[in-house]
Amino acid sequence: MGTSGASRYNQDEVSDMPELPEVETVRRTLNELIVGKTIQHVQVRLPRIIQKPDDTVLFEELLAGRTFQEIDRRGKFLRMVLDGIILVSHLRMEGRYGLYEQAEPVEPHTHVIFRFTDGSELRYRDVRQFGTMHLFAPGEEWTSPPLNKLGLEPLVDSFTLEAFRAVLGHRSSKMKPLLLNQAYVTGLGNIYVDEALYSACIHPERTPDSLTKQEWQTLHQAVVSTLSDAVRQGGSSIKSYVNGQGEMGMFQQQLQAYGRGGEPCKRCGEVITKTVLAGRGTHYCKQCQRMKRARKRVPVRSKQV
DNA sequence: AGGGCACCTCGGGCGC
DNA sequence: TGCGCCCGAGGTGCCC
Secondary structure, three states, rough: OOOOOOOOOOEEOOOOOOHHHHHHHHHHHHHHOOOEEEEEEEEEEOHHEEEOOOHHHHHHHHHHOEEEEEEEEEOOEEEEEEOOOEEEEEOOOEEEEEEEEEOHHHHHEEEEEEEEEOOOEEEOOOOOOOOOOEEEEOOHHHHHHHHHHEEEOOOOOOHHHHHHHHHHHOOOHHHHHHHHHOOEEEEOHHHHHHHHHHHOOOOOOHHHHHOOOOHHHHHHHHHHHHHHHHHHHHOOOOOEEEEOOOOOOOOHHHOOOOOOOOOOOOOOOOEEEEEOOOOEEEEOOOOOOOOOOOOOOOOOOOOOO
16 A cells, blocks of 8 residues: 555645544544634535535525534544534545635535635546435434434443443344444444454454454444554555645554455464455454354353364 | 445456 | 456335
């Protein structure tokens, strides 16, 4: 990977493969870049990005004249607080924000432009067009989709081992799809689920009833430490992730499992397995992350491997 | 309930 | 060697 993949990027451009750490990095950057700026005019160039209100002209009108006060985050969603209105934004796969001068040429895949009264512009670009924006009256955002469906926020004090087990422990799915489900724990995506399971030495196809108390504790800690380490490093950079200061996210250099299929496990040297699980590329070490059946009672004969 | 697909585009890899 | 096609990448919503 290294620098070879980062073909071309704006110095003030934010995001790539956004999971919680990347969104958190974007949040911090936007807090520095746009808080205090007043919107003069909004231009929606791709209506499908705007999920609420239905009328994109109304979206533009509702934001004109407002000032960004604070950028917050819930899971992978940015919650942008303006005076009298809330903008909820999800970057999905490749959404990114960048601050530009009005005179700068509009780059391809620019779908929403927020022009400020000081002549600068916040531009939303999204090659895949998967990202979403919702507008809410203050307070309404918490009781409406998409924020009202989100589960535990993993990097806050209330994300305890007990809360983690309470929300997942009784379920029958495999651990990977459970951890990807934003209704239970929010913020983990494909990269950090693989990393957390690797860190905790838990096979992605294990089910909750097979985890020991010790494994729950290890996994809980792995989720927290994997995400917080990545936040500390400014997120991962699979392609060209750049934060507002123009620095590459550095966490990708620390990925132990994701994207390492066929390469040796850094713990034991076994070749990292790459499979598809729940429709997602899944990376694990079959030596460190053994499949175990549910704890019932182990038949005497099954000494097995 | 859980799996599979649609959404969307680009780039890489492979075949001719 | 070059061009063109196909598929994989993944967060989420929806359908079966």
